[in-house]
Amino acid sequence: MPSTHPLRELSLTDLRRRTSIKWREHPDDVLPLWVAEMDVLVAPPVVEALTAAVTSGDTGYPHGNAYAEALADFAAARWGWEGLDSSRTAYAADVMTGIVEAIGLVSGSGDPVVVNPPVYPPFFGYVEHAGRTLVDAPLGEDGRLDLDALEAAFIRAGADGRPVTYLLCNPHNPTAVVHTSDELSAVAALASTYRVRVVVDEIHGPLVPEGFVPYLSVDGTEDAFAVTSASKTWNLAGLKAAVMIAGERAAQDLARLPEVVSHGPSHLGMLAHTVALREGTPWLDDLQADLAENRALLATLLDKHLPDVRWAAGPGTYLAWLDCRELGLGDDPAAAFLEQGRVALNPGPTFGEGGAGHVRLNFATTPEILTEAIERMGRVVPPPTP
Numbered sequence: 001m002p003s004t005h006p007l008r009e010l011s012l013t014d015l016r017r018r019t020s021i022k023w024r025e026h027p028d029d030v031l032p033l034w035v036a037e038m039d040v041l042v043a044p045p046v047v048e049a050l051t052a053a054v055t056s057g058d059t060g061y062p063h064g065n066a067y068a069e070a071l072a073d074f075a076a077a078r079w080g081w082e083g084l085d086s087s088r089t090a091y092a093a094d095v096m097t098g099i100v101e102a103i104g105l106v107s108g109s110g111d112p113v114v115v116n117p118p119v120y121p122p123f124f125g126y127v128e129h130a131g132r133t134l135v136d137a138p139l140g141e142d143g144r145l146d147l148d149a150l151e152a153a154f155i156r157a158g159a160d161g162r163p164v165t166y167l168l169c170n171p172h173n174p175t176a177v178v179h180t181s182d183e184l185s186a187v188a189a190l191a192s193t194y195r196v197r198v199v200v201d202e203i204h205g206p207l208v209p210e211g212f213v214p215y216l217s218v219d220g221t222e223d224a225f226a227v228t229s230a231s232k233t234w235n236l237a238g239l240k241a242a243v244m245i246a247g248e249r250a251a252q253d254l255a256r257l258p259e260v261v262s263h264g265p266s267h268l269g270m271l272a273h274t275v276a277l278r279e280g281t282p283w284l285d286d287l288q289a290d291l292a293e294n295r296a297l298l299a300t301l302l303d304k305h306l307p308d309v310r311w312a313a314g315p316g317t318y319l320a321w322l323d324c325r326e327l328g329l330g331d332d333p334a335a336a337f338l339e340q341g342r343v344a345l346n347p348g349p350t351f352g353e354g355g356a357g358h359v360r361l362n363f364a365t366t367p368e369i370l371t372e373a374i375e376r377m378g379r380v381v382p383p384p385t386p
């Protein structure tokens with residue numbers, strides 16, 4: 001099949017017609033490079049399946065296990081992981097709901113949940129909304145897991161005998177770090193030593209071109225849960241559905257999941273995600289190629305227009321975690337980039353400890369928009385006086 005360019009198909013005019021949050025939150029003179037939506041059309045097989053469902057009136061409630069089975073086949077083909085047993089899965093409306101439900105299976109009100117800031121901001125809000133207590137195990141300066149900090153957090157969190165849960169993000173949002181199997185084995189060993197239950201968010205997993213290691217594929221993770229979805233990879237957040245996966249020993253916990261949780265995902269969401277996993281890999285290959293080009297373009301643009309920004313590019317997501325501490329724009333550079341540069345980014349401080357002076361930039365857009373955005377950002381920062 002000839003390759004296509006998912007990230008080269010839309011113009012700014014097309015995109016401005018969109019009604020989702022990315023394109024409507026800010027006025028029209030702002031270039032939106034914030035929330036994790038991609039500026040792509042939907043993969044053709046998904047369009048066909050959705051069109052067929054809608055035109056034939058197949059718009060009722062979901063049934064069956066096709067989504068988990070498609071995910072298991074995708075995991076085997078793409079990651080060489082044969083161990084995803086679709087009988088140990090359940091469905092939730094979306095990944096964050098699945099995470100909260102998994103946490104609910106292994107802990108109670110007020111119990112601690114360890115997270116690794118800087119991290120996807122809703123981790124804080126959802127954990128608090130679930131009535132749990134957040135415990136920070138900050139990442140290292142390199143944006144990777146700091147295993148000593150993690151161990152210290154496990155000890156601190158468990159000091160008064162409460163059950164401890166660890167919410168891991170694999171790959172990590174915002175640093176785009178893909179955890180290695182050694183790192184994940186070390187996490188599993190620590191979790192076992194301190195009797196910590198691990199819930200891992202793998203929503204960006206299918207996007208990783210190579211080297212993604214599903215947490216449950218690592219030895220010693222049998223009592224953990226993973227929650228994932230095709231939504232991020234195929235840009236289907238508006239078609240809600242997610243899969244919760246239990247390790248072998250967590251299956252008995254998953255069996256206690258209230259039946260009503262399965263009412264969350266929509267039939268069209270399940271259908272779209274299933275088709276994406278089964279038939280959307282050529283489109284995904286093309287997307288990954290475009291993202292790789294955009295990642296390289298971003299590095300070149302930063303060199304030229306914002307040479308004092310530091311960025312450790314990771315392969316895990318289409319999100320770039322930019323260290324702007326040397327720009328003199330204070331703790332929240334996103335405010336200056338928005339007000340003066342008319343570019344919307346995610347403010348670093350919302351990602352928790354380690355977020356000050358940073359912004360998160362979504363480069364899943366066209367090269368033209370990316371170029372214009374970085375040029376605008378460059379103009380916000382005054383050139384050094386000679």
Ligand SMILES: Cc1ncc(COP(=O)(O)O)c(C=O)c1O
Pocket residue numbers: 036093094095096097120169173201203204229231232237242
């Ligand atoms: C790490 C991570 N988890 C969860 C989500 C949200 O997923 P959902 O809409 O399925 O809850 C996102 C969205 O960008 C994300 O980056």
